[in-house]
Amino acid sequence: MTRRIGALVERAAGPLEGRGLARPGGLTVIGYHRIDDTGGHLSVGVEHFKSHLDWIDESGFDVVDLTTAGFVQEGARPSVAITFDDGYLSVAESAWPELKARGWPAVLYVVPGYLDGDRAFPWDTSTRGSHAELVDRSRVRELARDGMTIGSHSLTHRYLPGLSTAVARAEILDSRRALEDLLGQEVVTFSYPMGGWNASLRDLVAEAGYATAVTVTRGRNHPDGDPLALRRPVVESDPADFVRTMKGYYDWLRPFDRWRETRRQARSHEGLPANHAGL
């Protein structure tokens, strides 16, 4: 989102909010990937990340976890859930200490197929470096013991809408079992790789026993929403853009996000390529 478009959105949405026309409250789930200063796709700088947390703190948001479905309360103070996809080591080293110091919960969505040894995601292999490093099994256990919520981001990070029901079920259910075996505790939240979800996948997520699941559709969540298809904007570094996201200025882009995802699924019969620089 360019700065100019962001400014236009703010001009348009500000008066709506001022007149009470925008739906108040609700839960904003925000999605990060890497927290480091290497720049590039899906990276948020360390100082920017801290400024996001400061804004949340100063703005009176309740910071909530995604371990139960009944967390969205209308009319109450606005709430936020902080999530990280893919399991990058930089989250363990730079983000979690900041969150823990504030006593805030957060979810790290990891991919069990990428927890062993020297593995890196296909989209990171051409630019391997410290930014591409992932947490391993012992680090995930350590984070869980330290209070971070661990969620599943599927077994191997494939685009689920392109898969057969049997394979998609394995990606969703077996990843939960693998993480529960590793952690010795329940894993109750799921993140659809690359935001790829539909009604059938949502039913598989329910069947697997998850309480919540997150997409990459923008917008806030309200009690009448589906806890297994939570809206979740992916956050960028720019503090001004972060504030617009948190104020719900981009909520109106939700239909566009859904349309884009539906079109992608129509074009993808065999799944997106493994090196898709995804989310």
Ligand SMILES: [Zn+2]
């Ligand atoms: Zn991902």
